[in-house]
Amino acid sequence: MRRIGFLINPVAGMGGAVGLKGTDGQVEEARRRGAVPQAERRARIPLDILAGNPDLLFFTASGEMGESLLAKAGITQFQVVHHYRGESAAEDTRMAVRRFLEEGVDLILFCGGDGTAREIFDVAGREVPILGIPAGVKMYSALFAIDPATAAEIIDSPTQYTLRDAEVMDVDEEAYRRGDLQTRLYGVARTPALPNLTQVSKQVFEEGDEERAKKEIARFIGEVILPDTVYILGAGTTTEAIASHIGVKKTLLGVDVVKNGSVIAVDADEKTLVDLLETEDDARIVISPIGAQGFILGRGNQQISPRVVERVGVNHIIIVATPHKLRETPMLYVDSGDPALDRSFGPSVQVISGYRIAQRKRIYQPGQG
Structure with missing residues (x-):
């Protein structure tokens, strides 16, 4: 025993x-x-x-x-x-x-x-x-x-x-x-x-190419941002680059909300996000996976809870990551706390990795190994 x-x-x-x-x-x-x-x-x-x-x-x-x-x-x-x-x-x-x-x-x-x-x-x-x-x-x-x-x-x-x-x-x-x-x-x-079932420690990538890649991602996101639409920006340097490109300041490790080029919520918690979404007709979530660990949700961004995701819709989540980060991340993971929501992401997701460039990345699903 x-x-x-x-x-x-x-x-x-x-x-x-x-x-x-x-x-x-x-x-x-x-x-x-x-x-x-x-x-x-x-x-x-x-x-x-x-x-x-x-x-x-x-x-x-x-x-x-x-x-x-x-x-x-x-x-x-x-x-x-x-x-x-x-x-x-x-x-x-x-x-x-x-x-x-x-x-x-x-x-x-x-x-x-x-x-x-x-x-x-x-x-x-x-x-x-x-x-x-x-x-x-x-x-x-x-x-x-x-x-x-x-x-x-x-x-x-x-x-x-x-x-x-x-x-x-x-x-x-x-x-x-x-x-x-x-x-x-x-x-x-x-x-x-077991393979793929224990997370690795977070890595932070600091290279000149990384900064250029973030700027290219930001330039593309800046082109496709819709008017009168709420954008919930998750933590990280890539989303910070997006905020900088559109002319707003972002909290590096918090969740901020932007609409029509202005910040409408700084370092928002779950309640703030839910309350905002009650009055907004259209919203998007922009997040970047944690370096090397590969988590989209469930690590460091619990403010973007299942209630928030359900109101926005999984199909309205925009995932961004530099090519280097994606090379170092074998697959992506979702651990929102709601298994049904996690499964709704499907077997893979598109990740924007440059200016008009995206990669399809596998999402771990229980039973796949």
């Missing part, structure tokens, strides 16, 4: 939809803005799948850190090895992981973001493989499954997965909220991986 340490960060991801770009130190502000917990919903998906595997024994923490959800999923083979009171804290994560190691777990499965990954790695290091169910806001580290369901697929395939090195990234959230992306390598964990 395989022994799995299981943990949830109950507040992971709460800052995403409300535009906080992270939840570390911002839980109360996220709640004030109307954020709702995401981690339990995300973690329930793989647990429902793993409930049918009799070869797994889980070790977990009490309450919302794991015990409650294991019981809800109908999993009976688990032991609570760490108890806490009140609201869980980072030290509860570390204490639970210490108990996991004492119990000799074969793998640690957690649901959270980069902050949770760092806390687990602080204790486990490379001693035990770590696999993340993505539920945070950014998730730049390389030990996350591409979506919750594939975390279960990896664990259910012990004879097929391999262990590989996975970068654990440290992101300065205060700088990130100011629009300055500062990352450093925090450590290198081990993670179980």
Whole structure:
């Protein structure tokens, strides 16, 4: 019987939809803005799948850190090895992981973001493989499954997965909220991986050709922008180049809204976008996949939620990326939190990569491999 340490960060991801770009130190502000917990919903998906595997024994923490959800999923083979009171804290994560190691777990499965990954790695290091169910806001580290369901697929395939090195990234959230992306390598964990089912760490490309390519993309988008149409611009330097070309200033790591050459919403959260779309007849979303990871939705742009996409329409999403980024991105991924919406993107999508130039890029669909 395989022994799995299981943990949830109950507040992971709460800052995403409300535009906080992270939840570390911002839980109360996220709640004030109307954020709702995401981690339990995300973690329930793989647990429902793993409930049918009799070869797994889980070790977990009490309450919302794991015990409650294991019981809800109908999993009976688990032991609570760490108890806490009140609201869980980072030290509860570390204490639970210490108990996991004492119990000799074969793998640690957690649901959270980069902050949770760092806390687990602080204790486990490379001693035990770590696999993340993505539920945070950014998730730049390389030990996350591409979506919750594939975390279960990896664990259910012990004879097929391999262990590989996975970068654990440290992101300065205060700088990130100011629009300055500062990352450093925090450590290198081990993670179980199946082909295409575990994300790689984010890459940022800085080349002269990159800047020229962004300007060419921006020039083309500038030509095809429609009057009286709302354009929701996702995060990144490519969308920033588009904004610059049409004469407006964009928040680099936020979501801004433009109409008729003017910014009508800056660093918008999900509620702002939904409210805007209630009064607008026509809208488009312009987004760029995260470098090397290839995520269109679900990493760093949770403000563009399923509710927002449904109002705009998948056919009105414009994806932009430079040729270099596309060469380094084997396929694209969608992890919006709504599996039906993710599937509606189909097997491939057109990506604008230059002036009147586009490439068709494959989108990963569960079961394709």
